[in-house]
Amino acid sequence: MLAAPDAPVVPSEAAPPVRVYRHRLPTRIWHWVNAVTLLILLMSGLMIFNAHPRLYWGEYGANADPAWLAIGATPKTGYLRVGEWRVETTGVLGRWTDATGEEQTWAFPGWATIPTSYNLADGRRWHLFFAWVLSIGLTLYMLWTVFGGHLRKDLHLRRAEWSPRHIWRDIKDHARLRFPTGEAAARYNILQKFSYISVIFIMLPLMIATGLTMSPGFNATAPWLLDLFGGRQSARSIHFIIAFGLVAFFLVHIVMVLLAGPVNEIRSMITGWFRLRPDRGEGA
Amino acid sequence: MSEFILPRRQLIARAAGFAALPLLSGCDAINDAPVVRKILSMGEVMHQHSQRALTDRNALAREFTRADLSPTFRPNGTRLPEGAAYAAHAARGFADWRVTVSELVNTPLSLSLADIRAMPQRTQITRHDCVEGWSAIGEWTGVQLSHLLAAAGLRDRARFIVFRCADRIGDANYYESCDLVDALHPQTILAWALNGQVLPIANGAPLRLRIERQLGYKHAKYLTGIEVVASLDSIGSGKGGYWEDRVDYEWYAGI
Numbered sequence: 001m002l003a004a005p006d007a008p009v010v011p012s013e014a015a016p017p018v019r020v021y022r023h024r025l026p027t028r029i030w031h032w033v034n035a036v037t038l039l040i041l042l043m044s045g046l047m048i049f050n051a052h053p054r055l056y057w058g059e060y061g062a063n064a065d066p067a068w069l070a071i072g073a074t075p076k077t078g079y080l081r082v083g084e085w086r087v088e089t090t091g092v093l094g095r096w097t098d099a100t101g102e103e104q105t106w107a108f109p110g111w112a113t114i115p116t117s118y119n120l121a122d123g124r125r126w127h128l129f130f131a132w133v134l135s136i137g138l139t140l141y142m143l144w145t146v147f148g149g150h151l152r153k154d155l156h157l158r159r160a161e162w163s164p165r166h167i168w169r170d171i172k173d174h175a176r177l178r179f180p181t182g183e184a185a186a187r188y189n190i191l192q193k194f195s196y197i198s199v200i201f202i203m204l205p206l207m208i209a210t211g212l213t214m215s216p217g218f219n220a221t222a223p224w225l226l227d228l229f230g231g232r233q234s235a236r237s238i239h240f241i242i243a244f245g246l247v248a249f250f251l252v253h254i255v256m257v258l259l260a261g262p263v264n265e266i267r268s269m270i271t272g273w274f275r276l277r278p279d280r281g282e283g284a
Numbered sequence: 285m286s287e288f289i290l291p292r293r294q295l296i297a298r299a300a301g302f303a304a305l306p307l308l309s310g311c312d313a314i315n316d317a318p319v320v321r322k323i324l325s326m327g328e329v330m331h332q333h334s335q336r337a338l339t340d341r342n343a344l345a346r347e348f349t350r351a352d353l354s355p356t357f358r359p360n361g362t363r364l365p366e367g368a369a370y371a372a373h374a375a376r377g378f379a380d381w382r383v384t385v386s387e388l389v390n391t392p393l394s395l396s397l398a399d400i401r402a403m404p405q406r407t408q409i410t411r412h413d414c415v416e417g418w419s420a421i422g423e424w425t426g427v428q429l430s431h432l433l434a435a436a437g438l439r440d441r442a443r444f445i446v447f448r449c450a451d452r453i454g455d456a457n458y459y460e461s462c463d464l465v466d467a468l469h470p471q472t473i474l475a476w477a478l479n480g481q482v483l484p485i486a487n488g489a490p491l492r493l494r495i496e497r498q499l500g501y502k503h504a505k506y507l508t509g510i511e512v513v514a515s516l517d518s519i520g521s522g523k524g525g526y527w528e529d530r531v532d533y534e535w536y537a538g539i
Contacts, residue, residue, distance in 0.1 A: 048417065049417070051415070051416035051417055052414070052416040052417035052418050054418070059348070059352060059411060059419065059421065060352075060354045060411060060419045060420050060421045061418055061419060062354065062356070062358040062414075062418035062419065062420050063358055063418070064354075064355065064356035064358060065354065065355070065356075099309075114311065114315065115311065115312050115315045116309075116311060116312055117312075119531070120415065120416065120531075121527070121531040121532045121533045121534075122315055122532070124415070124533075124534065125321070125324040125325065125327065125328075125532070125534075126315075126324060128327045128328065128331060128534075128539060129323070129324040129325075129326065129327030130327075131327070132327055132330055212539075214413070214417075214539075215331075215335075215538060215539035216345060216411075216413045216496070216497050216498060216499060216538060216539075217331075217335040217339065217497045217498065217538025217539055218335060218339075218538070218539065219345060219346060219497075220339055220343040220344060220345050220346075220496075220497045221335065221338050221339040221343060223346050226346070232411060232413065232419050233418075233419055236417060
């Protein structure tokens with residue numbers, strides 16, 4: 001078996017496409033479980049946000065206190081306000097029309113929430129169950145990443161990759177949509193490594209930690225964790241900001257998959273096997 | 285300009301909404317399936333057991349200083365109970381208000397506010413977290429529930445405490461419940477003062493529960509009765525609280 005991406009087979013020119021085993025089973029399972037889990041957490045989270053569509057910094061925050069972000073409705077429009085900046089969002093945020101043609105003034109629209117019509121209790125049921133799926137899955141995957149060699153083989157940032165010139169070249173390649181071919185395509189490039197490391201080791205753990213610190217029960221268990229985030233309403237704000245950081249990651253991820261060859265990419269995340277495109281022959 | 289754009293946007297949103305209707309109603313059908321609800325509610329059980337396992341039963345919710353108080357403590361739920369009886373009590377400054385302690389106790393109690401204020405008092409500045417997501421910090425003064433329960437004497441079969449309230453919402457008066465871990469917790473008090481003042485009506489006058497390691501809907505207001513029971517099965521529809529029975533809020537509101 002071709003074991004790992006760090007020992008790819010270099011395709012010879014004019015040979016039929018070479019297949020490499022790029023994603024091992026734990027990565028594939030976690031990827032798809034996580035895709036479903038994060039989608040449910042996002043949509044049920046938006047439902048929970050709808051119950052109080054305002055964000056604050058500090059320990060407390062309610063309607064009489066200044067919110068740094070608010071989604072709301074005027075008699076005719078919907079709006080999003082961030083600090084002093086305000087944009088009209090009628091039709092999408094704050095004022096929108098539901099699937100039955102009824103006008104609604106909840107912050108996020110029904111197509112973005114679980115369930116589709118306002119129900120805080122059910123949104124919480126979905127969110128707090130899938131929080132377990134995320135936490136347990138992430139813990140196992142992190143352990144496997146660190147001890148199973150994924151980190152060392154695939155995500156480890158080699159010294160040469162840290163050079164600004166190398167990073168800059170990778171940024172330029174991405175901007176020009178020049179995707180690696182041949183042997184280089186079997187490995188993660190530096191921007192991919194940065195993204196995956198930040199999602200697995202920074203963003204998802206922060207989501208879980210800020211989520212936990214919104215629990216009054218857990219605050220009694222570990223008050224120090226809430227201090228780390230600067231209070232419960234700060235934790236709620238950070239939770240929301242990182243959620244949209246994950247949405248941004250998802251969008252870039254999807255665009256990259258589409259540009260890099262969706263069939264090959266998606267197949268490799270299902271079967272593990274990735275088909276290398278012939279080398280451009282510019283020397284890797 | 286925007287007048288022209290808006291209707292078109294709404295039109296697009298509406299069209300998208302109709303197109304998505306079968307998909308969305310499919311999602312809601314999943315949400316309503318009994319087996320799905322049963323699986324999802326396992327999350328609550330896991331949160332309750334893991335929090336209880338990780339947390340000392342007397343671990344305190346953070347207490348703050350007066351400098352940390354919310355400028356306005358937002359009232360929620362009932363702000364003024366309906367009915368002539370409550371209005372009459374309010375007009376007399378709740379001088380005749382009684383709160384009872386009954387069911388599985390050795391000595392049933394019926395206490396006036398004067399009786400309660402004559403007991404040892406606890407003052408705590410804590411953060412109130414609403415299930416909706418907002419928080420407010422307030423200073424509460426009252427008697428520890430553990431003190432009342434000790435005075436009444438719990439019988440062996442006692443497992444849960446049910447809180448009965450004077451505010452009627454729709455078809456029933458509000459009610460809530462907790463287990464003995466939370467009932468006997470040092471910060472679980474029946475409060476009659478907020479921020480050094482007699483409790484305002486909007487915040488639950490004359491007496492409300494503070495149960496600091498749980499979300500706001502557990503903090504029953506306008507308290508009239510405390511029942512010690514062996515099981516919650518015969519309370520309301522059996523889920524232990526007004527919103528638990530009606531919209532399926534979690535009974536364990538520690539998260």
